[in-house]
Amino acid sequence: MIKKYWSGIAASLVVFCLFLVSISVFLRVYQTGPFEIYLFNWFSVGDFSVSWGLLFDTLSALMFMMVTGVGFLIHIYSIGYMHDDPNRGRFFWYLNLFIFFMLTLVLSNNFLSMFVGWEGVGLCSYLLIGFWSSNKDYLIAAKKAFVMNRIGDLGFILGLLVMILTFGSVQFGIVFSQAGLLPIGHISVVLIAILLFVGATGKSAQLPLFTWLPDAMAGPTPVSALIHAATMVTAGIYMIARSHAIYALAPDVLTVVLWVGVATAVVGAIIALRQSDIKKVLAYSTVSQLGFMVAALGAGGTHAALFHMVTHAFFKALLFLAAGSVIHGMGGEQNMYKMGGLRKLQPITFAVFLVGALALSGCPPFSGFFSKDAILLAIYQVSPWAFGVLIGVSVLTAIYVARLVFLVFFGPLRSDVHVHESPLIMTIPLVFLAVLAATAGIYHPEFEWVMVIITVSALAMIWWVTYSRYAVQVKDDRSDGFMSLDVVYSAVIVRPILVIARGLSTVMDQIVLDTAAKELGQTVVQSGESLRRMQSGSIGFYLWMITASVAVILIGLSIWPF
Amino acid sequence: MALLALLALPLIGVFGLLIFKSRWIAVAVSALTVVMTVIIGRYPELLSFFTSISLPSFAVTPLGLLMLILTSVIVLAIVLASDDSPGFLAIILGIQAALFGVFCAQNGLLFYMFWELTLIPAFFMILGWGTGDKVRIAIRFLLYNLVGSFALLTVILYLFLQTHSFAFTDWMAAPLPLASQVWVLIGLFVAFGIKLPLVPFHRWQPETYECLPRSGSMLFSGLLSKLGVYGMLMLMVPLVPHALLVYRPIVLGIVVMSVLYASLVALAETGFKRIVATVSIAHGSLLAAGIFALTPMGIQGSIAQIVAHSLVVAALFLCEPRIRSHFYLGALFLVVLGSIGLPLTIGFIGEFLILLGISQFSLVYAGLAGISVILGAWAMLTLYQSVQSSTEGTYEFSFSEDIVVITLIAAIYILGIFPSVVLI
Known part of the structure; x- marks a missing residue:
């Protein structure tokens, strides 16, 4: 054991x-x-x-x-x-x-x-x-x-290279204090900010x-x-967030950051609407939520972004682990169209998943409500347009979350596996995370009652509409290749690179360079005919020759230094 | 005297091997050279103690010392891990002697002689122990390298006519006019570019590495290719600084193009040895780029990368025949990480400093050279995954081989965390 x-x-x-x-x-x-x-x-x-x-x-x-x-x-x-x-x-x-x-x-x-x-x-x-x-x-x-x-x-x-060229150091203290001495919009700082952000787009x-x-x-x-x-x-x-001292000096880059975040939030949420794999929904949701955080950073709302990062860590970890519990109980099945009715078969998983889902949709009083509110507030002060788009994304979020919950936990079970609740060692961490996801908002309990009323009534409407579409009768609207950029990247980037690589290897290497070398080589071979005849000699003999002649040279040199 | 003994030691090994035909002579001799080079590095006063009877044409520079230590370490690794015949080991020690000569020579004529002396045993190694179409490959190897040698000899004779001396110190002291510096630059670039090799002088390399037995590939890629880099650092930079500076955008451009070219071709290659060989061209070109950026950082980075590349490529070829075992598959992964320059390996220090050095000249060139960071990871991970799915778990236990691969990996990581030893 x-x-x-x-x-x-x-x-x-x-x-x-x-x-x-x-x-x-x-x-x-x-x-x-x-x-x-x-x-x-x-x-x-x-x-x-x-x-x-x-x-x-x-x-x-x-x-x-x-x-x-x-x-x-x-x-x-x-x-x-x-x-x-x-x-x-x-x-x-x-x-x-x-x-x-x-x-x-x-x-x-x-x-x-x-x-x-x-x-x-x-x-x-x-x-x-x-x-x-x-x-x-x-x-x-x-x-x-x-x-x-x-x-x-x-x-x-x-970005690091430009940083070293500009400040001569990578130490946070030195870089940030020296950056403070530069004027806003200084080219080096702008360059550093952009390049570091490229790094962030990869990782985040x-x-x-x-x-x-x-x-x-x-x-x-x-x-x-x-x-x-x-x-x-x-x-x-x-x-x-760590480099906000640099980003504060590059307002144009911040605008880029804001809109990249907003665009990512939109794209992620739209793709999440049509997935059939439970983990893929959550993955695109993560992309979308990271977009919220990046947008908040672009709007200068560092605290809001970090706040949402923490609450997101709680409720998204909870959702993934609960999804894992579902997959575990379903014997490895990840397709939501083969699930259904799990709320009775996995009551603990259902309860904690619901907490996570409500937090993700931003329902008060769960943590996601407070952090998403903080982000929207920060963005509203900078760009009402971005604010409007993100409100729309919040609606989409509530829809794909509700779709997921109803497909998995409501309606009839659409496959013939024997579903069981997960063992305590898995459900206890889930309960802990559920408590955190529900209550993490109280560390920053600033909100307006009007927001509470609007959010609750909007969510109620969304959940009511989606309930009839995905729980009562199952609407099959899956489209896993929906808006897939992979096809585009494969056609525009990966394939061309491989084609160029093969072209260089076959045409350039094997035809152009080899022919050129052969022409040149032919001349050398003809003039070095005597050298070619040496091939037939014994290798041991040549080794003796080489070593002996080196020895002679060494001895000769020690006597006659020139 | 100490130097003379060092140069003579591998030769004694060659004679010993040819007479007694026991691989333990090779092990003992190469272990002794490691001890000696390390002692010389630790107590340089030993050399000056014998100044009165040492040779004016031989001396140890800091770079030369690093190369001596690297050479003896890699040769020891090859000899310990090999199960080759005494004749083969004799060739390896013969090449080691010639390499020692090149790295100690402070005189153009000696430099050239030892340079050429590496070529002949290498040629016979391909001919005697190669696989496949070895005669054609050996001749192609020889022809490419003879062209380089011819260029080198021409430059050396030209410099002799100019200064009436073969001594490096006299060459450095005589300022050449820019016009003649350009010719010297071109000659040396061809000579060292073929050896490294750089694109477009690289066509001899993949098939040579492929045809050689494991120990041979380790020796060629880990040490012989470093002759080109050593020549660039030791001769080109001090001899033609003005021409390099004036034509830096062009020279660096050619080298950066070579980095990208080889990185791309690596994606199209098939077969373990050919992919490693082609990635090796990219790494060698990056090394050269660090030198031709002509900035202190770049040169420091190149020196670190010499060590990194020798250790990594030797370890890669070492793992190759045994990748079907779990132990070597894991080892291979750790080495692949070193090859793609993951932080905490010495490869990262080299790559980062080289890119920093290039960026001190031009950020655009640094960005172009940096694309190899992406393409290299792509090629090496593809390579790793292609062998990963063919594991069968059979594994013949060979104590000395395991020790060598563990030591090489340890060196790759320890130097990555404490790189100050190789930043000279």
């Missing part, structure tokens, strides 16, 4: 200890202010040097708590979810490695070691998406995630680089909850 679970228990204990540390760090930051810990020098070249160091301030302490807290609950859940996987030891290894790199990312005191965490979480994401490596499609999804992230990473690297799945995230659902569901909903994909949000 213990032998079967020890890897999971050990991994969970590690994360739990880190969670305790994060609480004490948070309290210390709260009481005495931010502090830094210098570890050791990484490398120095000329007058540029990078060291390893940790920075604890409100932002990083918050991330620290979120990563380890949610991470711990997901570890516990995984003990149950992965209990009969033969490679569970490796699974928990990767999960812990992910926590390590995520903490490197959020606790670093400079951009370069932050980049170490940034690439490290990408690596863990690759390993975990392709965890079931016997399925080739999963491996391809993993590779796609890694390579698309690398496109963003190149932006990040180039924004347009045009978001298409890896839905494919990443190939990984085990706890991975989708931890990496592809709660923590890693918020790295871009964290990075922009």
Whole structure:
């Protein structure tokens, strides 16, 4: 019994200890202010040097708590979810490695070691998406995630280069204080802001680089909850929030950030409306919600974005884990059109899923209501147009969430599997997350009663309409290839690159260069006919010749230095 | 004296191997060279202690020392992991002796002689132990490299006529007019570009690496290709600084194009060794780009990348015949991460500093060269996944081979976390 679970228990204990540390760090930051810990020098070249160091301030302490807290609950859940996987030891290894790199990312005191965490979480994401490596499609999804992230990473690297050229350092303190001395709209700062944002679009799945995230659902569901909903994909949000001193100097870039976020929110929500795979709905929903956060950052609402990041971590992790419980109970089935009526068969999962769904749709008094309100408020002050669009996206969100709930939990069961409720080790973390998702809003309880009334009545109407469409009679409107950018990218980017590659390899290499070399070579061969005759000699003889002549040269030189 | 002993040691090994025919002689000799080079690196005063009887034409520069240590480490790795015949090991030690000569020579004539001496055993290695169409490949290898040697010899003779000396110090001291610097630049670029190789001089390389046995591929890719880089750093940059500076956009442009070309071709290649060979061209070109950016950062990055690439490519070829076992598949993944320059590997330090160096000259060139970060990851992960799905789990246990692969991987990661050793 213990032998079967020890890897999971050990991994969970590690994360739990880190969670305790994060609480004490948070309290210390709260009481005495931010502090830094210098570890050791990484490398120095000329007058540029990078060291390893940790920075604890409100932002990083918050991330620290979120990563380890949610991470711990997901570890516990995984003990149950992965209990009969033969490679569970490796699974928990990767999960812990992910926590390590995520903490490197959020606790670093400079951009370069932050980049170490940034690439490290990408690596863990690759390993975990392709965890079931016997399925080739999963491996391809993993590779796609890694390579698309690398496109963003190149932006990040180039941003770092400009940063080093401009400020001579990657240390947060030095960069931000020196940036403060530059005028608004300074070209270097604008360049840094744009390039770092390219990095964020990769990691945080924004347009045009978001298409890896839905494919990443190939990984085990706890991975989708931890990496592809709660923590890693918020790295871009964290990075922009961390660099707000730079973005504040580049208002034009902020406008770009705002509209990229808005566009991503729209596209994600629209695609989510037509999916049949329960995890794909949640994945596109994550894309859309990340769009909300990015838009908030673009509007200067850093606090709103971070607030939504935390509540989203709770309710989206909850939704993914609950979806995992559904999939587990359905024996691996992910198609919602084969589910139905699960509210009676999985009462705990249904209850917690409902909490998550209400939080995601922004229903008061659940946490999502407060954080989404904060974002909309921040955006309204900057751009009423963007505000209007995002209100529309909120409606779409409520629709796809209601569709999901009714398809899965209401109506008749549309397949003949024997559905069972998940074991306690999976449902207890769900209950914890449900409590958090329901109550996390009270830390920021600012709201207007009129918003409460509008939201509740709008949601009631949406739920009533969708109930009749998806619970009473099942309307089949699935379209999994709906608005798929993959087709476009494949035709416009991937195929041409491979065609060029093959062209270079066949035409350029094998025809042009080889012919040229052959012409040239023919001449040399003819003049070196004697050399060719040497082939027939014995190799041992030549070795003797070579070594003997080298020895002679060496001895000769030591006598006659010229 | 210490240097002379160092140069003579591999030769003694060659004789020993030919007479006694035991691979343990090769192991002992290469282990001894590692110890000696490290001692010379740790206590450089040993060299000056013997100054009175040392050779004016031989000396150890910091870069030369790094190359000496790298050479002896890689040769030791090859010899330990190999189960080759004594004759083959003798060729490896012979090449090591010639490489030692190149890295210590401070004199154009010696440099050229040792440069040429690497070529002949290499040629016979392909001919004697290669697979496939080895005669044609060996001749092609030789012809390409002879063209390079011819260019090198021409430049050396020209410089001798100009300065009436073969000593590097005299060459550096004599300022050449820009017009003649350009010719010297072109000659050296061809010579070193073929060796590295750079596109468009690269066609001999993939098939040569493919045809060689494992130890041979490790030696060629890990060490012989570094001759080109060493020449660029040691001769080109100090000899023709003015011409390089004036024509930097063109030279750097050619090299960056070579990076992109090879990265793209790697996507079209099939077969483990050919893909690794082609990615290796891209990495070598990136190395050259770091040098020709002519910025301190770029040159530092290139030196780090020399170490990174030698370790990574040697480890890649080492894993190749054994990828059907779980242990080597895992090892291969760790090496692939080093190859795509993931942070915490030495490859990242090299790539990042090279890109930083290029960006000090032009951000556009840095961005173009940086595309190889994406394409390289694409090619290497495709390669890894293609072998990943063919695992069968059979694995013959070979203690020394395991130790070598573990050591190489440890070096890739430890140097990535503590890179100051290679930032000279």
